[in-house]
Amino acid sequence: MKYVRSWLLPVIALAIAFAIGALMMKLQGANPLKAYESLFSSAFGSSAGISKTLGKATPLIISGLAVTICLRAGLFNIGVQGQLLAGALASAWAGYAIHGLPLFIHLPIALFFGTFFGALTGIIAGALKAYRGVHEVITTIMLNSLVLQLGEYLAYGPFKEPGQQLARTPEVLSSAKIPDLFGMPVGFFIAITLAVIAWWIFKKTTSGFRLETVGRNKNAAWYAGISVKRSILISMFIGGGLAGLGGAIETLGVVGRYEPAFNAGLGFDGITIALLGRANPLAVIPGAILFGGMRGAGGSMQFAAGVSPDIIDLILALVLFFVTAPLIGKWIKTVRGNEAITTGGWGN
Amino acid sequence: MIKKYLGSRWSPFVATFSVILFFYLKDALATTSVVATSITFGLPLAMAAMVGIMCERTGIVNIGIEGTLLVSSFIGFFVASVSGNLLVGLFAAVCMGAVSGLLLALLSVTWKMDQIIAGTIINILATGLTSFFYKQGHTLPSTFPEIDIPGLSAIPFFGPVLFMHGPLTFLGFFLILVLWVALYFTPWGLRSRSVGEHPGSADTAGVSVVRMRYLNVTIAGAFGGLTGAYLTLELVGSWDRGFSAGRGFTALALMIFGRWNPLGALAAALFFGVAQAITNQLMITEVVTIPQQFTNMLPYVLTILILAISAGKVRAPAAEGQPYEKESA
Numbered sequence: 001m002k003y004v005r006s007w008l009l010p011v012i013a014l015a016i017a018f019a020i021g022a023l024m025m026k027l028q029g030a031n032p033l034k035a036y037e038s039l040f041s042s043a044f045g046s047s048a049g050i051s052k053t054l055g056k057a058t059p060l061i062i063s064g065l066a067v068t069i070c071l072r073a074g075l076f077n078i079g080v081q082g083q084l085l086a087g088a089l090a091s092a093w094a095g096y097a098i099h100g101l102p103l104f105i106h107l108p109i110a111l112f113f114g115t116f117f118g119a120l121t122g123i124i125a126g127a128l129k130a131y132r133g134v135h136e137v138i139t140t141i142m143l144n145s146l147v148l149q150l151g152e153y154l155a156y157g158p159f160k161e162p163g164q165q166l167a168r169t170p171e172v173l174s175s176a177k178i179p180d181l182f183g184m185p186v187g188f189f190i191a192i193t194l195a196v197i198a199w200w201i202f203k204k205t206t207s208g209f210r211l212e213t214v215g216r217n218k219n220a221a222w223y224a225g226i227s228v229k230r231s232i233l234i235s236m237f238i239g240g241g242l243a244g245l246g247g248a249i250e251t252l253g254v255v256g257r258y259e260p261a262f263n264a265g266l267g268f269d270g271i272t273i274a275l276l277g278r279a280n281p282l283a284v285i286p287g288a289i290l291f292g293g294m295r296g297a298g299g300s301m302q303f304a305a306g307v308s309p310d311i312i313d314l315i316l317a318l319v320l321f322f323v324t325a326p327l328i329g330k331w332i333k334t335v336r337g338n339e340a341i342t343t344g345g346w347g348n
Numbered sequence: 349m350i351k352k353y354l355g356s357r358w359s360p361f362v363a364t365f366s367v368i369l370f371f372y373l374k375d376a377l378a379t380t381s382v383v384a385t386s387i388t389f390g391l392p393l394a395m396a397a398m399v400g401i402m403c404e405r406t407g408i409v410n411i412g413i414e415g416t417l418l419v420s421s422f423i424g425f426f427v428a429s430v431s432g433n434l435l436v437g438l439f440a441a442v443c444m445g446a447v448s449g450l451l452l453a454l455l456s457v458t459w460k461m462d463q464i465i466a467g468t469i470i471n472i473l474a475t476g477l478t479s480f481f482y483k484q485g486h487t488l489p490s491t492f493p494e495i496d497i498p499g500l501s502a503i504p505f506f507g508p509v510l511f512m513h514g515p516l517t518f519l520g521f522f523l524i525l526v527l528w529v530a531l532y533f534t535p536w537g538l539r540s541r542s543v544g545e546h547p548g549s550a551d552t553a554g555v556s557v558v559r560m561r562y563l564n565v566t567i568a569g570a571f572g573g574l575t576g577a578y579l580t581l582e583l584v585g586s587w588d589r590g591f592s593a594g595r596g597f598t599a600l601a602l603m604i605f606g607r608w609n610p611l612g613a614l615a616a617a618l619f620f621g622v623a624q625a626i627t628n629q630l631m632i633t634e635v636v637t638i639p640q641q642f643t644n645m646l647p648y649v650l651t652i653l654i655l656a657i658s659a660g661k662v663r664a665p666a667a668e669g670q671p672y673e674k675e676s677a
Contacts (some may be wrong), residue, residue: 024480076464076465076468078468128652128655128656132655132656132659133659134652134655134656134659135655135659137411137464137468138597138600138601138651138655139652139655141594141597142594142597142648142649142651142652143648143652145594145645145648146645146648146649149641149642149644149645149648150641150645152641153639153641153642156639156641157639268472268475271468271472272472275465308480310479310480310482311480313475313476313479313480314476314477314479314480315476316472316476317469317472317473317475317476317477318473318476320469320472320473321469321473324461324465324466324469325455325459325461325469326459326460326461
């Protein structure tokens with residue numbers, strides 16, 4: 001019964017959000033059934049659609065994981081967006097600036113660059129939290145804006161593609177591009193593997209247990225001899241690194257270069273997906289596939305029913321609201337496990 | 349003796365004041381305009397910080413200020429542009445702000461949700477709603493006009509800096525002072541602070557914790573609505589996606605830096621405004637050429653620095669972030 005109910009809450013939340021979304025479309029004089037039908041048929045109805053959906057889902061799985069791992073350790077990592085951008089930027093640079101390497105060396109190096117710079121962005125917030133007691137929510141949001149500005153500066157300046165009007169870096173070399181495997185995006189399989197590894201770490205290993213203990217009760221963890229500072233640093237480092245890897249996979253597999261308009265909002269969808277999956281690494285996968293499909297096929301609603309794809313933003317926000325507010329939870333009397341507790345004073 | 353003064357919290361303000369005086373003697377006109385601009389930059393941050401102070405003093409962490417600013421400025425702009433009346437827009441923005449405050453109170457007081465997540469929901473909802481309903485091509489009939497207070501505005505330096513602003517600027521400053529007086533010298537203030545420090549005792553003394561928190565968070569939301577209206581109807585005169593530009597988060601840092609005291613946060617915000625105005629002036633006069641992206645980064649870097657310096661040294665209201673559970677008899 002507990003099993004059923006833990007699935008019921010996100011499903012009901014999704015249903016209500018879609019219903020409100022339909023109402024909004026109706027108010028604008030559009031046909032919601034037509035809009036939803038075109039949305040889902042173009043996202044999941046053909047093999048090309050599914051391939052696109054999985055491609056879109058890949059960075060979402062990874063950014064959802066980045067949020068999930070930090071949530072488990074009691075940290076609310078709103079900085080996934082910035083960490084992802086840092087990863088995209090670094091991997092794009094490594095992808096076009098390093099010459100003369102074969103694929104099996106160049107690609108891992110480019111992925112490593114992305115992961116490392118994402119982790120670096122994450123650990124700045126982690127260190128400020130661990131050593132200065134600055135709440136991670138504010139620092140990560142500030143870092144998001146910082147990285148965005150930095151990326152814009154680099155794309156307009158030092159990293160700019162020569163002889164190009166647009167602000168963007170040169171295209172990454174083919175030796176750094178992630179190849180497709182049997183028509184499926186390879187990044188997707190990496191993302192699934194990462195989700196399984198994360199699940200295994202929290203389920204079976206001591207390190208995972210340590211992080212989780214700090215997340216549940218800092219004082220108890222400290223009393224048991226677990227270093228709280230170390231846990232904060234580690235989880236922000238891993239979270240940031242994952243987000244950076246997500247950015248790198250998106251850059252090297254899909255976009256092919258860094259542009260200032262690079263996927264704004266991927267990180268924020270990651271937050272919604274992590275909370276929708278109630279901080280369970282495996283539950284991130286279906287959420288990300290659903291969101292990826294909606295993001296990828298949003299434009300088709302404009303075409304079929306004249307509905308602006310911005311409705312997706314609204315629906316996703318409503319999903320977040322209904323899944324976290326204990327409104328439905330009380331009604332179906334869910335056993336509320338795995339809840340993240342992230343509010344503390346600003347100084348501790 | 350000197351060391352004592354250097355270490356005091358007044359030292360940054362004394363330093364700022366001396367710098368302003370020095371430059372005023374060098375170039376009166378430019379300095380006056382820089383200081384006047386710094387008030388324009390600093391005031392919305394100070395007002396947003398008041399939203400945080402009002403909530404946190406009663407024990408509610410409000411990370412949704414950004415969302416409140418975004419959604420209320422949006423409503424203010426569109427209502428004013430459709431109705432053609434700025435006052436109607438102002439009223440709508442204040443109401444919208446109050447509604448967002450009420451939502452935060454519902455989530456965090458009644459439903460006892462994690463307050464950081466509750467605030468994040470408000471932010472994401474605000475982004476979703478505004479980007480869905482946003483339509484291009486709307487303009488305001490005008491913005492709130494500048495009022496030059498007769499007589500006082502003729503004083504050199506202080507006239508342009510203090511007495512030549514739009515009506516909402518004056519209102520904002522006035523309300524910040526009112527909040528300071530109310531928080532420290534009225535029964536309401538004492539009750540609010542006691543609810544934020546030790547809700548159990550406040551409850552025992554007959555103060556309803558739930559009612560106090562609802563009241564303050566809603567008033568704070570309305571104040572956030574006023575801030576949003578100020579931004580769009582007086583300062584900028586237009587609205588675009590992501591209009592609030594992180595001001596709500598900067599405001600939280602200023603609140604902490606100002607030790608949850610309205611005057612402290614106001615001073616911190618003005619200091620912030622001065623830093624931005626000076627950078628602007630340097631850019632305009634081309635004394636230094638910095639890429640624009642780096643000047644854009646300034647508020648964010650300052651916010652992180654301020655927090656790194658002040659967090660851990662300051663003491664937040666004791667009951668902050670904790671839902672109140674009434675003990676059963």
